[in-house]
Amino acid sequence: MQQIFNFIFKNSYRLLFLLLLVVSLVLTIQSHSFHRSKVISSANFLSGGVYERISNVNEYLSLKGQNDELALENARLKALLFNAKDSASLPKIDSVKGVDKINIIVSKVIHNSYTVFENYLTINSGSAAGVKPDMGVVNSAGIIGIVDKTSKNYATVISILNVKSQINAKIKKSNHFGSLIWNGKSTGFVQLIDVPRLASVRKGDTIVTGGQSVIFPPNIGIGTIDKVFTDNKTNYYTLNVKLFNDMTNLGHVYIIKSKDREELIKLEKKENE
Amino acid sequence: MNSALLVNIARFILLLAAQILIFNNINFLGYINPYPYILFIILYPVNGNKYGLLAASFFLGIIMDMFCNSGGVHAAASVLLAYYRPYIFKFSFGLSYEYQTVRLNDVLTPERFSFILIAVVIHHFALFLLEVFRIYFIGEILLKTVLSTLFTILLCIIIIYIIKPNKR
Numbered sequence: 145m146q147q148i149f150n151f152i153f154k155n156s157y158r159l160l161f162l163l164l165l166v167v168s169l170v171l172t173i174q175s176h177s178f179h180r181s182k183v184i185s186s187a188n189f190l191s192g193g194v195y196e197r198i199s200n201v202n203e204y205l206s207l208k209g210q211n212d213e214l215a216l217e218n219a220r221l222k223a224l225l226f227n228a229k230d231s232a233s234l235p236k237i238d239s240v241k242g243v244d245k246i247n248i249i250v251s252k253v254i255h256n257s258y259t260v261f262e263n264y265l266t267i268n269s270g271s272a273a274g275v276k277p278d279m280g281v282v283n284s285a286g287i288i289g290i291v292d293k294t295s296k297n298y299a300t301v302i303s304i305l306n307v308k309s310q311i312n313a314k315i316k317k318s319n320h321f322g323s324l325i326w327n328g329k330s331t332g333f334v335q336l337i338d339v340p341r342l343a344s345v346r347k348g349d350t351i352v353t354g355g356q357s358v359i360f361p362p363n364i365g366i367g368t369i370d371k372v373f374t375d376n377k378t379n380y381y382t383l384n385v386k387l388f389n390d391m392t393n394l395g396h397v398y399i400i401k402s403k404d405r406e407e408l409i410k411l412e413k414k415e416n417e
Numbered sequence: 418m419n420s421a422l423l424v425n426i427a428r429f430i431l432l433l434a435a436q437i438l439i440f441n442n443i444n445f446l447g448y449i450n451p452y453p454y455i456l457f458i459i460l461y462p463v464n465g466n467k468y469g470l471l472a473a474s475f476f477l478g479i480i481m482d483m484f485c486n487s488g489g490v491h492a493a494a495s496v497l498l499a500y501y502r503p504y505i506f507k508f509s510f511g512l513s514y515e516y517q518t519v520r521l522n523d524v525l526t527p528e529r530f531s532f533i534l535i536a537v538v539i540h541h542f543a544l545f546l547l548e549v550f551r552i553y554f555i556g557e558i559l560l561k562t563v564l565s566t567l568f569t570i571l572l573c574i575i576i577i578y579i580i581k582p583n584k585r
Contacts, residue, residue, distance in 0.1 A: 157467060161500045164475045168492035169547075171479075175488025176550045191484045198438065257486065259448040261549055264486040300486060328554070 176262070185293045185300050186255060186266045192298035196268055199254035203395075210395045217284040246361055247401040249273055251281075253394040254298075261328045263303040267397060270294045278359060280400040286365040286388040287311070287353060288397055304334055305391050312354040313366055318343050321354050324366065324385070331391050333370060339381040345372050351385050358408045361400065421462055429477065432457050437484050440572070449561070451568040453576055454481065455540050458499050459533060460577075463506065474499035487548060494544040498536055505535050525574060537569050538562070 152159065186192060203210075251273070255266035269275050271294045279291045281301050289301040289309065302309050304326060311324040313336055320343035322336040336351055349369045355362025371384040436454040443450055457477055461470050478492030485491065509532035545561045 157471075160468060160471055161496065164471060164496045165493060165500075168475065168478065168489035168496060171482070171489025172493055172547050172550070173488075175490075186484055186486050188483065194437065194484070259444055259450060260487070261551075261554070262487075266486075328557075 186264070187270065187293045187295040187298040187300045189295070189297070192254070192266060192268070192295065195255040195266055196298075199252065199268075206393075206395065209393075213284060213395070245403050247274075247403065249275060249399040249401055251275070251299075251397050251399055253397055256303075256392070256394050258303070258305050258331045258392050261307045263305045264292065265289060265301040265303050265394070267299050267301060267399075268297065269399070270297045270299045272296050274401060275299045275399055276401075279402075279405075280360040280364075281397050282360070282364055282400060283389065283394065283397045285390075286367065287360060288389065288391070288394065290359055291399065303391065304387075305331055311360070312356045313351055314354040314362075315339070315343060315345060315369075316350040316352045316363070321356065322381075322383070324351075332387055334367065334385050334387060336369075336383040336385050337380065339383060341374070341379050341381060343381065345369060345381055345383060347372070351383070358402055358405045359400075361402070421465070425457075425461065425465075425473070428457050428460065429473065433477065433480060436481065441485070445568065446564075449564045449568060451565060451572045452541070452544070453569055453572045455495065455498060455537065455569070456573055456576060458495060458502065458540075459536050459573070461499075461502075467503075470499050470502070471496060490544055490547040493547055494540045497543050498540040501539060502536070505532055505539075508535065525577075533570060533573055534566075537566050537573070541566050541569065 186195065249269060251267045251269040253265050254268045257263045257265070265281075265288070267275075267281070275291055275294050277291050277294060281288045281291060287304060289303045289306070290311070292300045292302045294300075304311065304324065307326055307328050309324075309326060312321065313324040314321045320339055322339040324334055324336050326334045339345065347369055351366045351369065353360040353362055353364040353366060365388050367385040367387040367389075369383050370386040373382040373384070375382060432454045436452065440451050440453060454477065458470065458474050461473075474495040475492055478495035479489070481487075481491035481495075482489055509528050541562045542558075545558045545565070549558050549561075
């Protein structure tokens, strides 16, 4: 016993170093594993609060651009509305249950990262506003990512510029599905992999969300095809997709809250049992 | 409470604040950021409490990780640097560094420069290796290390010259 104490006392500096190193390595490895288990995240009151303060200041500098963006989106929505079949009597909200399946929560990006391989955004609404993990995040131009962690007033979002992210997407014209990933190289481009050779792909075709998952509703814009690579081994296409969104400059975002989500997850769980 | 402790606490907070508010948003060429917050570890008194340095480095890194959403990479790199600091001192200033009065925040000499260089390289290489975590991207890791190291050293030297206490 005496010797054990002696050993601990003699090597206490080294042991403290090893302890701290192991703790930080465990945190690192957890943050890299695919399943969400991040312990330290910016969705807490300290870093969330600091980022919100900074973003409040920065917001003033980009007001003009944000206004232009909103005006454009309004114009597009007005066009949709006026071109409805009967413009005299505008469509009322359908009172039959089950039609309004999707709720939108508006939020703001208060911290944006795009310089590393695993990028996360921080937004300023959390569980108090009804945000839950695995909800889709979009803005007026296209998709942005998937909610990762939530606290009371903040949430972190796995950006599509994250090598861990994988999103179901399709070619708008032909409905061929593939998986959207990021290779970590450029902030303006993501990759659509596993597109069957049968699909006719051309530069400039639009890529939209596929709707096979419960996270995103179908037909939300992602980007356009920039380059087509063929993989000789697997008979699949890999497409380089130029994003509609400028991921380095994000303001207001919308979080998609699907009412069917819990029902679908429950059903799929039952199927797997 | 002695003044050395107060100076260290002030450095801890000021460097973290500067790092999070300013240096994390530089994004030179899209992805190169300097990390001058490690000046806290570099400038820690030579004969200061080494347990305190280890613990403080760990918390410095963990707070950086919280703000960068990066798990524990800054904490691991900072603890590593804090642990190997005496060995770097020995390498740069010779065996008897403990008996000399080594002052880092002073005029730049080759010894001081080599100390800062080695410290920054060790920290940054560990940082980017853990951050990327894929040996497949070793080219990117080395490129990031070299470019960020240049940037950090430049800033460290500028900061040392700015905050150098003028008592001669």
